[in-house]
Amino acid sequence: MNPIFEYESNAKEIVKTYCEQFGIDPEELHRKERKKYPVKKRNGVSYSRIRQALTYYIYENFPLHLTQIGPIVGYQDHSTASSSVPKIKWFIQHKDAVFMKYWDLLNEVAKPITPEIDFSRYGPVFVYKKDKQWQSDSRIR
DSSP states (O other), X not given: OOHHHHHHHHHHHXXXXXXXXXXXXXXXXXXXXXXXXXXXXXTTEEHHHHHHHHHHHHHHHSOOOHHHHHXXXXXXSHHHHXXXXXXHHHHHHTTOHHHHHHHHHHHHHHTTTSOOOOGGGGOOEEEEOTTSOEEEESSOO
């Protein structure tokens, strides 16, 4: 079996388990009826924060591209997922009070499901940095 399919199924299992904690159906993350402002809350939870937490967790713990992660967590494509990553890093670094309750719960729920993955077997990936030099990144993206 292709390991990428296995990682995708593990990521989907994390999404399902995490959504169960909030009493929502994972398919609700895929709703198209979204408006940018105000933040939509259903059942007292922010779906955008759930998507953001899931995106970053899967991005950091699985060798999946954002093009694969986006549809798993309910984004229509990778662009929203890629623009969320810097925001989420900032939220975690500054311990944003609203985001951290979603993040802490996700870490509790997902750790037992997350497989141990050795990213080194994929070899280095070269990333083009803004200073116009190729640099090696040890994780695959």
